[in-house]
Amino acid sequence: MLIGALLRVPAQAIHRRIINELNAAGFDDLRVPHMAVLQFPGPDGVRPGVLAERAGMSKQAMNQLLRSLEGLGYIARSDSKDDGRTRVVRFTTRGRQAYSKIADILRDIEREWTAELGPKRFAELKALLVRVWESPLPW
Amino acid sequence: MLIGALLRVPAQAIHRRIINELNAAGFDDLRVPHMAVLQFPGPDGVRPGVLAERAGMSKQAMNQLLRSLEGLGYIARSDSKDDGRTRVVRFTTRGRQAYSKIADILRDIEREWTAELGPKRFAELKALLVRVWESPLPW
DNA sequence: TGAGACGGTAAACTAAATTTACTACAATGT
DNA sequence: ACATTGTAGTAAATTTAGTTTACCGTCTCA
Numbered sequence: 001m002l003i004g005a006l007l008r009v010p011a012q013a014i015h016r017r018i019i020n021e022l023n024a025a026g027f028d029d030l031r032v033p034h035m036a037v038l039q040f041p042g043p044d045g046v047r048p049g050v051l052a053e054r055a056g057m058s059k060q061a062m063n064q065l066l067r068s069l070e071g072l073g074y075i076a077r078s079d080s081k082d083d084g085r086t087r088v089v090r091f092t093t094r095g096r097q098a099y100s101k102i103a104d105i106l107r108d109i110e111r112e113w114t115a116e117l118g119p120k121r122f123a124e125l126k127a128l129l130v131r132v133w134e135s136p137l138p139w
Numbered sequence: 140m141l142i143g144a145l146l147r148v149p150a151q152a153i154h155r156r157i158i159n160e161l162n163a164a165g166f167d168d169l170r171v172p173h174m175a176v177l178q179f180p181g182p183d184g185v186r187p188g189v190l191a192e193r194a195g196m197s198k199q200a201m202n203q204l205l206r207s208l209e210g211l212g213y214i215a216r217s218d219s220k221d222d223g224r225t226r227v228v229r230f231t232t233r234g235r236q237a238y239s240k241i242a243d244i245l246r247d248i249e250r251e252w253t254a255e256l257g258p259k260r261f262a263e264l265k266a267l268l269v270r271v272w273e274s275p276l277p278w
Numbered sequence: 279t280g281a282g283a284c285g286g287t288a289a290a291c292t293a294a295a296t297t298t299a300c301t302a303c304a305a306t307g308t
Numbered sequence: 309a310c311a312t313t314g315t316a317g318t319a320a321a322t323t324t325a326g327t328t329t330a331c332c333g334t335c336t337c338a
Contacts, residue, residue: 001265001269002179002245002246002249003248003265003268005180006272007146007268008153011143011150012195014143014147015147020327031293033294040141040144049316059317060296063319072256083316086316087274087317110142112276113271117270117274124267125267125268125271129146131255131260132255133148136255170324171325173323187285188284197326197327197328198285198287202288202326203325203326216286225286226285226286
């Protein structure tokens with residue numbers, strides 16, 4: 001089994017579960033593409049262009065998502081003070097609630113994995129993934 | 140750092156790298172959506188409906204991808220012998236080459252991660268991910 | 279042997295992305 | 309000071325990708 005599938009399959013499963021539980025928790029106007037915005041570390045205080053780069057999509061595509069999320073009342077785009085070109089994305093209360101719900105779901109998942117692997121092995125798994133994260137590998 | 144991002148970010152990076160290197164290696168007519176078909180464990184000998192379920196998409200969407208890949212010469216769809224309803228996807232030579240190239244790229248990535256983490260820790264990481272894979276967790 | 283289920287396919291529609299093009303502002307250089 | 313170049317964001321038009329709806333042929337089993 002190669003590392004690609006080993007990472008992809010659980011990552012996808014987590015992604016779907018987040019969307020489902022978010023919808024079930026009353027945030028039922030959030031769709032799959034919106035997740036590109038809500039992904040860690042979240043859009044609060046960040047400029048649209050940076051969000052686009054993080055999500056690996058064009059600024060225009062990100063802008064459509066932001067407009068949609070703004071219309072749904074999850075975020076607001078405000079002008080920046082010091083630089084007239086830039087704007088900053090801010091969570092509304094509802095947006096913050098949704099983001100916080102995602103963290104809840106992820107903590108549930110972590111609890112389940114801990115129960116399955118045992119606390120020590122789960123900690124080890126996370127530690128290794130953090131090492132990869134912090135390494136200078138090409139990504 | 141929660142498990143969602145720790146899995147998602149490297150998985151996405153690997154995905155992009157596979158597409159880029161595949162394109163650079165001469166398979167430049169393969170696009171992002173085609174990857175849903177080429178994902179482990181590959182489509183060879185598998186029915187369209189099963190591939191759709193694996194990829195988490197409708198049978199119709201999968202069918203469009205298969206038609207596209209058939210037009211590009213990567214796969215063929217042949218009638219099944221025993222069941223007149225079913226068809227089976229088969230790699231062409233070119234398809235097998237592409238699939239094998241993906242495995243090459245993944246092995247390169249594994250080598251890099253091994254160099255970064257050390258062979259022991261990389262083996263440990265994979266072993267833990269396999270444990271998650273084989274566990275009865277809801278995914 | 280006929281009703282219903284299954285597997286696959288296609289057309290039409292919807293959703294979501296990119297391409298192209300533009301505006302506003304900032305930074306730089308002369 | 310002002311023209312030039314670059315940056316950030318946005319929007320319209322287009323392309324791409326996916327779902328919904330509908331259908332046909334084949335299998336199963338009562």
